[in-house]
Structure formats: C-alpha cells, structure tokens
Amino acid sequence: MTPEDWIAHDPDPVTAAELAACSPDELTHRFATPLRFGTAGLRGPVRAGPDAMNLAVVLRASWAVARVLSAHQRSGATVVVGGDARHGSAQFATATAEVFAGAGFSVLLLPEPSPTPVVAFAVRYTGAAAGVQITASHNPASDNGYKVYFDGGIQIIAPIDTEIEEAMADAPPADTIARRPVTPAGDELAARYIARAATVRHSRSGVRVALTPLHGVGGKVAVAVLRAAGFPDIHTVSSQFEPDPDFPTVTFPNPEEPGATDALLELAAEVDADVAIALDPDADRCAVGVCGPQGWRMLSGNETGWLLGDYVLSKLPTARAGGTVVATSVVSSRMLARIAQHYGSRHVEMLTGFKWLARADMPPVGLRHATLAYAYEEAIGYCVDPEAVRDKDGISAAVLACDLVASLRDRGSSIPQALDGLARRHGVHVTDAVTRRVGSPAEAAGVMARLRADPPDQLAGFAVAASDLLHRSGPVTDALEFAGERDGTAVRVVVRPSGTEPKLKCYLEVTRPPSEDLAGDRAEAQRVRQAVADVVRAW
Incomplete structure (x- = not known):
C-alpha cells in the first residue's frame, strides 16, 4: 500500500493528518519497515504509519488474527480483549474487540484498564480461542503494543506469528474492515x-x-x-x-x-x-x-x-x-x-x-x-x-x-x-547483566555478526568455548554463549539483541562449588564477574 493510499484510508483523522504533514523522506522512512511480530505481538511508538502503533495498524492486526483463527477452525470462538492505561490503549482495545465481533467472534472486552496477567488468566479460565492485550509492558511512555495469546492463554510462537504477519500484509484498507460495537464485560x-x-x-x-x-x-x-x-x-x-x-x-x-x-x-x-x-x-x-x-x-x-x-x-x-x-x-x-x-x-x-x-x-x-x-x-x-x-x-x-x-x-x-x-x-552463583544501548537493530546485528565471525576464546583469563544458539537443533534464537571453567570457578556469558528495545544484552554468571568459606567464595566470584563484565563492555 502506498503512503497516499494509507493516508486516504486511515480511519483516524489525527494520524492521517500527521502523515500528510510528513516530508517525503519521513514518509519513506515510516513505510520502509512495518512493525513485525516480536515478543508474541507488536510493539512500537504511538504515532502514524505502518511502522508504529496506531488505529490503522491495530485494525489490520486484529483482522489478521481473526483470519488466522478462522483458518485454524476457530471461527465464532471466544476472544478476550484487554488493555493497560498507556496512550492509545483504550482506543486500541475497543477497536480490537470491534474487529473480532465484526468477524463473528464472541468477544469478552475487559471493562477497564487491566493487568496483563488478568487477560492471560481469562483466556485460560474461559477456554477462549485467543486473547489480545494492548500493552507495551515496561517500555518507555512513547510506546504501546499488541500482545497475542492463543489456546490456553499462552503467547503465540511460530508459525502462528508468521501466519498473522502474512495475513496483515493482505489486510484490506483499515477503514473498510468490518467492526461491530461491543459492550464491555462485567467484573x-x-x-x-x-x-x-x-x-x-x-x-x-x-x-x-x-x-x-x-x-x-x-x-x-x-x-x-x-x-x-x-x-x-x-x-x-x-x-x-x-x-x-x-x-x-x-x-x-x-x-x-x-x-x-x-x-x-x-x-x-x-x-x-x-x-x-x-x-x-x-x-x-x-x-x-x-x-x-x-x-x-x-x-x-x-x-x-x-x-x-x-x-x-x-x-x-x-x-x-x-x-x-x-x-x-x-x-x-x-x-x-x-x-x-x-x-x-x-x-x-x-x-x-x-x-x-x-x-x-x-x-x-x-x-x-x-x-x-x-x-x-x-x-x-x-x-x-x-x-x-x-x-x-x-x-x-x-x-x-x-x-x-x-x-x-x-x-x-x-x-x-x-x-x-x-x-x-x-554453591555461589553471582550474576550480572551488561546492557549496551544501540541506535538500531542493524547496529546490534552488526555486533552479533562480528562476534560470530571472530568469537573470543578467552574471557578475563578463562578459556571459553562458543555456542551459537542460532544454529542448534530444535527452536533457535539469536544468541551466543561463551562458557569456561578454571580451578573450580566457572564463567558463562550469553549475548543477544533485545527483542523489544534497541539494546544488546550480555548476561553473566560466575559460579563456585559449595565450601565452608562462603564470604571468600562470594568475593572471588565477584572479582571474576567484574573482570568479565569489563571485557564484554568492550564488545
């Protein structure tokens, strides 16, 4: 869909006007990379365009989830919808509920801003086919999100997330998606x-x-x-x-x-x-x-x-x-x-x-x-x-x-x-997390590529072996693990890009076996942890 078509069919006059006022370069930027399903749903800044959280994106996402549910023989089933108190949450939750109702589903719309666990519980308790919670969890105030649960109140995984993304690409213009008013449920x-x-x-x-x-x-x-x-x-x-x-x-x-x-x-x-x-x-x-x-x-x-x-x-x-x-x-x-x-x-x-x-x-x-x-x-x-x-x-x-x-x-x-x-x-287990903020997912990917191409074989004097969690049997993830042991002390570092924020995260653990000298073991583990943290900060 071209930016002009998107603007013409944006059901929210505020975001339509926002896009219309954008420069050609800004429009190109906003339409270059639409929001992708990450941690069980969508998450991004609240503003206009397909790369952010707004009414048009929420309507298209809800249409896509409804389509996937129907493809899995769950037409007409119950869907639970809730939302937190972030900017846009009330509007997005109502619109989500209306799209499911318009598609023939039985909708339970929670009556007020609700914690995410209440939605997860409600899906499981009612035997609903799906649940949607409008939330960006602990992201900055500028963000919002769209979290999807399927059977049993469990967050979606592949291939369901991919099916929803593919359906979103085929979604009709946002202002043509059928919607039916929904009366919120009780308490x-x-x-x-x-x-x-x-x-x-x-x-x-x-x-x-x-x-x-x-x-x-x-x-x-x-x-x-x-x-x-x-x-x-x-x-x-x-x-x-x-x-x-x-x-x-x-x-x-x-x-x-x-x-x-x-x-x-x-x-x-x-x-x-x-x-x-x-x-x-x-x-x-x-x-x-x-x-x-x-x-x-x-x-x-x-x-x-x-x-x-x-x-x-x-x-x-x-x-x-x-x-x-x-x-x-x-x-x-x-x-x-x-x-x-x-x-x-x-x-x-x-x-x-x-x-x-x-x-x-x-x-x-x-x-x-x-x-x-x-x-x-x-x-x-x-x-x-x-x-x-x-x-x-x-x-x-x-x-x-x-x-x-x-x-x-x-x-x-x-x-x-x-x-x-x-x-x-x-035994003593000392843990730490070293976070590096990056300018973009591409920057985080660049660091991961460099570590894969030339993995360190030592960390603070410990010989370590590398394991790539992107290339293992079973489900994979974009992460690298470095682990080694010396004289009873073991070190382990896992590095991965964040799935929800522009960060590269390194998780450290230093362990020592049980002994009578708890204070000494903790002091030594902390010394090693600090040395390892100093190394990974330079990555």
Whole structure:
C-alpha cells in the first residue's frame, strides 16, 4: 500500500493528518519497515504509519488474527480483549474487540484498564480461542503494543506469528474492515483472577508490605489480591499508585532500571516494612526488595527466581516432585537446575521469553510426561501458578514473595539468610547483566555478526568455548554463549539483541562449588564477574 493510499484510508483523522504533514523522506522512512511480530505481538511508538502503533495498524492486526483463527477452525470462538492505561490503549482495545465481533467472534472486552496477567488468566479460565492485550509492558511512555495469546492463554510462537504477519500484509484498507460495537464485560473475570491469585500462599502469618505499581495498572488489583491472601498491611507509594501513561516520576518505567525503585525503598524504610514489591506497568513482572545488613536493596531477578523456585518445590509432596518440571531461560542463572535436582524434580532450559517457558511441559519444545510447576526468567518474570496463568504474573509472584517472607520469619530466618543457605547447599552463583544501548537493530546485528565471525576464546583469563544458539537443533534464537571453567570457578556469558528495545544484552554468571568459606567464595566470584563484565563492555 502506498503512503497516499494509507493516508486516504486511515480511519483516524489525527494520524492521517500527521502523515500528510510528513516530508517525503519521513514518509519513506515510516513505510520502509512495518512493525513485525516480536515478543508474541507488536510493539512500537504511538504515532502514524505502518511502522508504529496506531488505529490503522491495530485494525489490520486484529483482522489478521481473526483470519488466522478462522483458518485454524476457530471461527465464532471466544476472544478476550484487554488493555493497560498507556496512550492509545483504550482506543486500541475497543477497536480490537470491534474487529473480532465484526468477524463473528464472541468477544469478552475487559471493562477497564487491566493487568496483563488478568487477560492471560481469562483466556485460560474461559477456554477462549485467543486473547489480545494492548500493552507495551515496561517500555518507555512513547510506546504501546499488541500482545497475542492463543489456546490456553499462552503467547503465540511460530508459525502462528508468521501466519498473522502474512495475513496483515493482505489486510484490506483499515477503514473498510468490518467492526461491530461491543459492550464491555462485567467484573467477574477480574474477581475470579483475584480469588485465584490469592491462593498461592502456604503460610498464614502476615507481613507489612510496601508496594508500587510504577504508574501502571497493577496497583488496585495487587492490593485486592494481597488483602484476599491475608496481607492487609499494605503501604503504597502514593505518587506512583494511580495509572499515568507519562510515568512522571521515573526515567524508565521498569523496576530493574536504576532509580526506578528509590521511592519504594524509601517508603519501605519509613514504614518498617517486611518486604517491598515493585510491579512493572502492566504487572506481569515483579521486583522484590528486602532489608539486609547494609539496609534496603532490590533483589536481582535471579535471586528472587531461586528463592521462589526453592519455595515452590519445597511445598510439593515428594511423590509429585518427580513428575514436575521447573524452567528457566537460557539467559538466566543455572542454580534452579541444582535446586530442582535437590528436590527430585526435573529442570529444563528454554529459549528466552515466556512464550517458550510456558511450554516447558509441552512437546516438542518441552518435556514429555511432566507438569510445569514453576518458571522464571532473570528479567523479574515469574510463573508461580501455571495451572491458572501460563505466563509471567507479577501479582501472584508478589503474593508468593510475601508468603515466603512470612514463612521465613516464622522460622526465625530471613531472605538474606535463605540466600546464604542456597549458596551453601548449591554453591555461589553471582550474576550480572551488561546492557549496551544501540541506535538500531542493524547496529546490534552488526555486533552479533562480528562476534560470530571472530568469537573470543578467552574471557578475563578463562578459556571459553562458543555456542551459537542460532544454529542448534530444535527452536533457535539469536544468541551466543561463551562458557569456561578454571580451578573450580566457572564463567558463562550469553549475548543477544533485545527483542523489544534497541539494546544488546550480555548476561553473566560466575559460579563456585559449595565450601565452608562462603564470604571468600562470594568475593572471588565477584572479582571474576567484574573482570568479565569489563571485557564484554568492550564488545
């Protein structure tokens, strides 16, 4: 479709006027690379043109998803649609619902801005054929996205994403796509989610919680879930509680970013909280803060992943453990594999992203004769109740984290002591992430090509072997792994381009076997980690 045709058929007069005012060079740029399906959907800046998120793109994407569902004999089935509180989300969610209704599907449109896990839960709970959540998760305020779930509330993978892209290329002009008004559903699905998420706890003791949803849509639901779970003593960061698409108090609305949780940790110290919880804007990620010998700090995604995984497995009956599987991504720490072995459970390492992790017990990509009990990725994503939500869920993870803190306190222990216990049992695991912002995907691809053509054979004095995850059996991903060992210390680095942001990411892990000298092992592992980080920053 030419820019002139697109403008003539743009159903939004604002974006049509925006394109009409663009210079020829800018028009060429915006039409050169239409949005592609990446992490289970589309994600990009909110502005006019096929390379961004706008009404025309959303209408065409919804038409394409409906077409693919029909091609897979799901015509007339139920589709769940939700959206967060970002710029454009309400308009995009309504338009998405109207396209599915116009195509003959039964549509459940959630009545207000909703956390992503509620949509994932609703698809699974209702047996819907698909779900769409309008969200850009923790991306900058300028972005929005279109996330697609199919059967079981699991993010789509190939070939479905390719089929949708191909259908989008054949979509009719946006203003000719059939739409039918949809009356939003009631609050029942959100209430069902709240009731289910509250059940993941095991202890009965309470804790004092400091909470921030970082201007996202998780605050109201998280408070309701925590209270239903028996945690009424909740203190929230008032300046960040209400949804605000501009995220005014943070540079980046991601709990992992420096400074993003400063207000939360200040509140936690002020109210003498037992645990601090930060959700990302669509509440599918959860960061946990604790007070230790040096004061309050946020745990790394891996540290929380180890703790929750150990807690989940410790609560399984011994007879069930052998039939369960836990999963991590290739860029996450490998300690969970040792934890699983300790409990007699199975562990599998999946590709990055919950579209893969959620399939850890689903052949051909996952294990046979196993039931997924838990999955996590280092980017503060945790699936703690796979029967209900087959995706990362920051709210249910928050409940389990609070429950773990309460359980440890009942035994006279704490999170720092629990981490020490894991290190004594399974060895010291020190992790880090080095992020390099790039100007474009092409720049990231250039670095990856250079590393493939001339892979390093040493890292900070460690001889390492390279593995290319783009050329392996089974599902592949654009990533390189470098691993080596010397005198009991092992190093591992995985480098890959981000699937959602202009970044090149390097994931580091240094491990040492269990010993009596925990402090010395940690100091040595940290020394090696710093040396390796210095090397990869120069890549």
